[in-house]
Amino acid sequence: MRVRVPAKVNLQLGVGPIREDGYHDLVNVFHAVSLFDELTAEPADGLELAVEAAPYSRVAIGRVPTDARNLAARAAVMVASRLGVEPRVRLRIRKAIPVAGGMAGGSADAAAALVACARLWDDRERPALARDDLMEMGAELGSDVPFALLGGTAIGVGRGERLTPALTRGTFHWVFATADGGLSTPAVYAECDRLREAAGEGAPRPSVAEDLMTALATGDAKALGAALANDLQPAALELRPSLARTLNAGRDLGAIGALVSGSGPTCAFLAETDEDAADLAAALDGAGVAEQIVRAQGPVPGATVL
Numbered sequence: 001m002r003v004r005v006p007a008k009v010n011l012q013l014g015v016g017p018i019r020e021d022g023y024h025d026l027v028n029v030f031h032a033v034s035l036f037d038e039l040t041a042e043p044a045d046g047l048e049l050a051v052e053a054a055p056y057s058r059v060a061i062g063r064v065p066t067d068a069r070n071l072a073a074r075a076a077v078m079v080a081s082r083l084g085v086e087p088r089v090r091l092r093i094r095k096a097i098p099v100a101g102g103m104a105g106g107s108a109d110a111a112a113a114l115v116a117c118a119r120l121w122d123d124r125e126r127p128a129l130a131r132d133d134l135m136e137m138g139a140e141l142g143s144d145v146p147f148a149l150l151g152g153t154a155i156g157v158g159r160g161e162r163l164t165p166a167l168t169r170g171t172f173h174w175v176f177a178t179a180d181g182g183l184s185t186p187a188v189y190a191e192c193d194r195l196r197e198a199a200g201e202g203a204p205r206p207s208v209a210e211d212l213m214t215a216l217a218t219g220d221a222k223a224l225g226a227a228l229a230n231d232l233q234p235a236a237l238e239l240r241p242s243l244a245r246t247l248n249a250g251r252d253l254g255a256i257g258a259l260v261s262g263s264g265p266t267c268a269f270l271a272e273t274d275e276d277a278a279d280l281a282a283a284l285d286g287a288g289v290a291e292q293i294v295r296a297q298g299p300v301p302g303a304t305v306l
């Protein structure tokens with residue numbers, strides 16, 4: 001069983017008040033891009049897990065746990081327990097999505113493992129697990145996991161797990177600048193709260209940006225670039241000040257939109273055409289402001305069996 005699963009960039013990340021369970025209410029516009037992790041699952045004597053870097057990628061696989069903490073392993077255990085079988089599976093993850101990069105790499109692997117293990121262990125004639133069950137298990141594993149199953153472009157509310165697909169037209173061309181060392185998602189949310197408190201600002205109730213939705217529906221890359229917004233960006237910049245230089249370099253070199261992806265530290269740049277993206281990627285590479293420059297297009301489908 002081989003499953004391919006995409007990274008995400010958040011086109012709008014509106015962060016609302018903190019809830020009693022410690023999560024923040026969000027308006028989260030997810031967009032899946034063609035930077036993929038690949039997971040294979042095959043029968044084994046017990047639960048085994050191996051992680052390797054995809055060819056040409058510089059992902060820091062040393063920072064990915066290979067024990068029961070790995071989100072893919074947790075997903076496999078969850079599927080097994082739901083089906084009442086033993087989690088006897090060898091999982092191999094080939095990573096291209098940066099680790100702790102704000103592109104939901106761990107969530108992607110969890111989504112891939114849900115799909116692969118359900119296929120491996122479920123009764124082909126009368127499957128016990130429907131798509132909705134996988135979505136529900138995904139939400140339990142992490143707020144970003146349901147979107148990695150769904151893919152495309154979607155609006156997430158609640159903690160980001162309640163999804164509605166968004167209407168889009170055409171393809172958008174992205175350039176991503178990865179950074180050495182990750183950022184911890186909880187730390188970035190906490191810094192966002194701290195900055196708001198220090199400024200004496202209450203948390204706003206976020207709403208979906210209409211200009212963003214129109215840009216997506218009409219395939220207008222320039223308008224999309226202007227509408228990109230991430231409430232976690234000031235916090236990520238506070239924790240990693242060097243990202244300001246990366247963002248500025250991308251803007252100066254012609255990006256029509258620039259923002260930190262999710263909780264960072266990956267920076268995302270939008271270009272108008274594929275050719276513009278190639279030029280921007282080459283120029284950013286030369287500027288030396290990132291660990292690695294990666295091009296990708298969106299939207300693409302979620303976790304897919306190959």
Ligand SMILES: C[C@](O)(CO)[C@H](O)COP(=O)(O)OP(=O)(O)OC[C@H]1O[C@@H](n2ccc(N)nc2=O)[C@H](O)[C@@H]1O
Pocket residue numbers: 010013022023024025026028102104107141142143144145158159160185186189262263
């Ligand atoms: C930053 C984003 O990637 C944007 O899509 C997500 O909001 C984070 O999603 P994730 O990594 O799947 O996060 P989870 O594993 O669900 O939560 C990790 C931690 O992030 C913070 N968290 C996450 C989601 C949310 N709506 N509010 C939060 O405050 C909480 O501190 C939580 O303990």
Ligand SMILES: Nc1ncnc2c1ncn2[C@@H]1O[C@H](COP(=O)(O)OP(=O)(O)OP(=O)(O)O)[C@@H](O)[C@H]1O
Pocket residue numbers: 063064065069070071072093098099100101102103104105106107109110144182183185262263264
């Ligand atoms: N399969 C996995 N791949 C990567 N990291 C994993 C995985 N399973 C668990 N982790 C742990 O989760 C942490 C966050 O990794 P991940 O790559 O998902 O971050 P992220 O892309 O910033 O996530 P998000 O955008 O959802 O906040 C890592 O530092 C690592 O310790």
